[in-house]
Amino acid sequence: MFVWKRTRRRDMADVNVYTAGRLSEMARSLGLLARSCTDSLEEENGLTREDALAAMQMAGALVCGGCSRCNLYRDSEKEDSYYIYYLLRAFEQKGRVEDEDMPRLFLETCRQKDDYMMHLNRNLGRATMNLEWKNRFLESRDTVMVQFRELALILDEFAHQMEQATDITERRAAAVTRTFRLHRAVVENMLVLEYENRRREAYLTVRMLGGKCMTARDAAELFGQAMGSGTWYAPADTRNLITRQLGTIRFVETGQYRMVCGAARLPREGERVSGDNYTFINLPGQAVLSLSDGLGSGETACRESGRVVELTQQLLEAGFSARSALKMVNTILLLTGAQQHPATMDLCCVDLHTGVLEAMKMGAVAAFLLHEGSADILEAGQVPVGVIGQAEPLLLSKKLWDGDRIVMMTDGVLDSWPGEDKEKAVKEYLEGMILKGPQEMAEEMLQFACQWGDGPKDDMTILTAGIWKR
Template identity: 60%
Template sequence: MTDISSPVCVYWIRGGLFGIGSPSAQIGGIFLLSGRREVRSRSDVNYYTARKLEDMARSMERLAKAFDEGMHKTGSLTRDDGLAAMQTSASMVCQDCSQCGIYAESEREDSYYLYYLLRAFEQKGQIEKEDMPRPFLAGCRKKEDYLAQLNRSLARAAMNLSWKNRFLESRDAVVSQFRELSLILGEFSHQIDQAADITEEYGYIMKKLFRRCHVAVENMLILEYESGRREAYVTARTTNGRCMTAKDASELMSEVIPGTRWNPAKDSRSIITRQSGTVRFEEDGEYQLLYGAARVPKQGERCSGDNYTFCESPGSQAMISLCDGMGCGEPACEESGQVVELTENLLEAGFGSRAAFKLVNTVLLLAGTEQHPAALDMSCVDLYTGVLDVMKLGAAPTFVLGQEGAEVLEAGQVPAGILSEAEPVMLSRKLWDGDHIIMVTDGVLDALPGEDKEQAMCQFLESLDFMPPQEMAERILEFALSFVPGARDDMTVLTAGIWKKE
């Protein structure tokens, strides 16, 4: 019989005995500790959730390793493929002829004929008479039939190799998905584990203030994350029969926590009514962004193959995404538009910028768009800290214009959707009040004079007076177009200026 005065716990789930253990390992709803019944705190819920997510992340990583073992991609036909093709040709054409010795000769480990024939087939797409050995040409009575059957057998082996490699590429993309999902779960687990519950610090005064405004707070959770950003979940209802907007409620929260600004989350309720409901509030960032865009299609085309978007993701993250589709016109526009839309959807769903970026690349691989790759460029700004994260796959450089001049953030070389192992170029920089971000497609840089295109752009940016982002984007595009009689490629300029909120 367990002594309940000892520092161990007995806990139940849905009325049944679940187990006995130390307090740090509890996952039940109610437990006995030192002879008293206590309700488990939210921090225990966070701990349990974080551990479960961490376990899932490890499981995904193990699954990725299991998929990654076994078959490996082969670049060319092997010795066994050649022997099988020869054996098939001999059985269908030569039958019981004892004069043919080409197969027996090719079975030798040091056989020159076999490797020569395989390389000749790969280079020319077929084996011709002059590629065959002289004894075969002089002694074989069915050399035309044998050669035709040998080419058919090798063509079938090459097709099987192509399908096998295609399958392995898809498998590698799935493995990459598993690894990215493992990273996402791991990051989410770390975020939950490091989140501090500060409800007790502000809960009483907040409930009191809400009660004065005829709002009964039934439950409240205020979390402070590792970066210092806060988030609140408030379950409340009005008591006077009227309604209160979530925006008005966020102003009450700003009064309770000095020096902060709060806003209702975009995906949360907008009104507090007589029926209980939960509203999610986010602490407003210290910075704000203003955007500008200017573009022109390639001369002779009706639409540009470049696409872009500006959006804000959960957690005071602002995202600027630019995709340069391969080619120009409507096909490139459609493909780059799909990439931009997918990136935006992932960020709005709560994926981290790096995870979203990598997932887009692997989705393009699985979709089979490697014949039409896209240069992907993304800048994410944390409006709470002012930190800029730049991620690129095959995109042109990004420029940051600050008080000390223009800085070039270099690009990657591999377009999205080409290689599953392609890692995006990731750069980070702290932005200050009044800094500007300038993103361009390669059509803009290619139009500039001289060998050092980036230096020419920096000199022009540094010569500009202070102006709104939209006007800056238009001026940059005009500057690039001034050096060419017409747009030789799709040209797009995106600008964003960051300022501290008053």
């Protein structure tokens, strides 16, 4: 029986390696697909000489017939003719070509100049419309290719994670099986993996004896006792109950750090709702703070910032890295036309096993990291989400220690702070304040920012977080 179990565990490890290999192949295929669709077509900023000549030729074919009095097309066709560029500039500036823009010979000799001008303007208008559609197609195509490249990176990251995972099942297999047997539970199969950041997770295929049941929470406590170190829990996406029916349950080890968060906000004066949105996310071995500021204020800004926060949360919960999640959200918003109402994104991801903070910003103002009475400024990002297809999130990485605090805010708070150099003024305030709990800290900072004006001139939101060793 023991040999059979060990063989099953080896089979599961082999499946892990096979899956990682297949994901790597898919990543390479998506990368090749993205490169194969990158050709020499480039976005054009305006009509070209060829567009103007084609418009004149079409107008001449419809109106002039065999008439050759003005020779307007043949003269413009010459390489040294500057009139064609003057014609294009006049059309771009005024949206149409008028009589005053035409040569004197044409105005004096053409008997059907009104018809010619009508067809010329119509043809130039069509050329402009075609140019706009072409540029829009190229922009959409480039956006889709960016998404292919990002998806390839995501698959490659996941494949690397699977390849680097170490199978440590043998170390505690006997102890886990014995502990669960004492509580009338039979472990049919088990796989315990340890990742690069020392995060561990386990999969147990188990069933109960004698018609009894066991909750996932109780099973996680038993598993932690059997492992001899660390605290384990059953995440929300696994089964909640172990019964006599054979089933697989997942356990994840909590990190050596824990995080407590706080928030305080006010809408702009005269508005019912704030245009800022935020969320705190607890993922296996990771805590995430996200803050988005919609353009302007009110319900429209709230809707756009809420959309950014929600999409980012869904991608992070699905296993995307923070950078990949922001890139994907940026691409999605570009494809859906959200560039009319862009939103900033400020994302802080803390690895609860190593204490490493990764901060990513797109258009967000500076954040602050407080350590032993000294504050560091995490610089601002430049481009909001959903504006530029090739925008890269600003990435910052810091090691956090026991008792460190993170402070994030929107521009409404930063702009309300007294002093010329706002970031330096907030830094000095944080270094001089008495440390409190994250919620009290956020409320105190918001109250201080509101003292320097008649009322909130913009939506104001502050997020704070503290990290402590368990």
